[in-house]
Amino acid sequence: MERHFHHDLHQLQDRLSDMAGRAETALSKAMEALKTRDTVLARDVMTEDLEIDRIELEVERRCLDFLGLQQPVARDLRFLVASIRVSNFLERIGDHAVNISQSATKLSGMPPGRGPEDLATMADRTIAMLRDAVSAWLNHDAPLAKRVCENDAEVDTLKAQIFARFSSLMVHEPETVPRALELVLASRNLERVADLATNIAEEAIFVAEARVIKHHADEVRDATLGS
Numbered sequence: 450m451e452r453h454f455h456h457d458l459h460q461l462q463d464r465l466s467d468m469a470g471r472a473e474t475a476l477s478k479a480m481e482a483l484k485t486r487d488t489v490l491a492r493d494v495m496t497e498d499l500e501i502d503r504i505e506l507e508v509e510r511r512c513l514d515f516l517g518l519q520q521p522v523a524r525d526l527r528f529l530v531a532s533i534r535v536s537n538f539l540e541r542i543g544d545h546a547v548n549i550s551q552s553a554t555k556l557s558g559m560p561p562g563r564g565p566e567d568l569a570t571m572a573d574r575t576i577a578m579l580r581d582a583v584s585a586w587l588n589h590d591a592p593l594a595k596r597v598c599e600n601d602a603e604v605d606t607l608k609a610q611i612f613a614r615f616s617s618l619m620v621h622e623p624e625t626v627p628r629a630l631e632l633v634l635a636s637r638n639l640e641r642v643a644d645l646a647t648n649i650a651e652e653a654i655f656v657a658e659a660r661v662i663k664h665h666a667d668e669v670r671d672a673t674l675g676s
Contacts, residue, residue, distance in 0.1 A: 454519055458528070461511050462587060465532060465539075468504040469583040471497060472539045473576060475546035476642060480572045482553035483635055486561070491550035501543035508536040524589075524656060531652040535586060538645045538652075542579065545638040545645075552631040552638075559628050567614065568636055571607040574600065575643045582649040591657040597650035598662075604643040611636040 475494050482490040512529045515521060521529060578597050585594035615629040651662050 454521075457511075457515070458525065461508065461515070461529075461532065464504060464508055464511070465536060466583070466587055468501060468508065468536060468539050469579075469587075471501050471504070472542045472546070473579055473583075475501065475543050476549075476572075476576060476579070479546040479549035479553065480569070480635075482550055483556065484569070486553065486557040488554050488557050491553045491557075494546050494550040498543045498547050501540055505536045505540040509533050524659075527656045527659060531586075531656050535649050535652050538648050542642050542645050545642050548638045549635050552635050556628060556631050559631075562625065562628050567607060567611045568632060568639075571604060571611065571636060571639050574604050574607065575639045575646070578604065578643050578646040579649075582646040582653065585653040586649050586656070589653065589657040591654050594650035594653035594657070598647050601643050601647045604640060608636050608640040 475497050478490055478497075479494045481487065482494065512533050515529050516526075578600050581593055581600075582597045584590065585597060612633055615633050619626045619629050654660060654662055
């Protein structure tokens with residue numbers, strides 16, 4: 450019985466790994482579509498998002514079946530509870546990839562402009578955060594998860610730099626406003642993906658260490674006990 454349970458648990462983990470790979474690929478394709486003004490690639494991302502949505506529902510159903518029928522405890526219980534949240538985070542990352550693809554489609558109809566170098570750097574950092582967060586999650590690697598949380602500040606800084614640069618550009622060159630707005634919007638979507646990667650890393654720490662760090666939970670708890 451226990452052997453069967455862990456076999457099914459590994460299958461669930463494989464499905465989450467597949468979902469994470471699809472979300473990462475969707476994000477990479479969306480940024481490539483933005484860079485190359487490729488509307489076909491942008492449409493691929495939107496189509497792929499339907500499969501990511503379907504896997505989220507499948508993962509949630511499997512987790513609820515596990516919780517209802519197997520009554521897991523300790524790390525297995527934490528893994529299943531956190532899996533529902535992680536699949537939701539991955540589904541939202543797919544939505545942000547779709548948003549960037551929509552910006553790519555709009556940009557394809559505008560005059561070409563200077564390449565957004567900062568945006569490419571921000572995309573590289575964000576995709577690396579997502580990859581590390583999923584690895585930490587799948588391997589119960591708390592130290593790697595903590596590094597992902599620390600890297601979120603770098604992405605926030607890059608987003609602020611992009612916003613400042615394009616804000617100045619729009620003031621001095623009003624004809625660039627439509628294009629600049631789409632690029633600022635893309636940076637906002639990347640920032641949200643980095644936030645969601647941080648959320649996945651926090652779930653990895655929850656599973657590995659049975660410790661909630663979301664909303665600085667430890668500090669809140671210590672302050673409450675000390676009051």
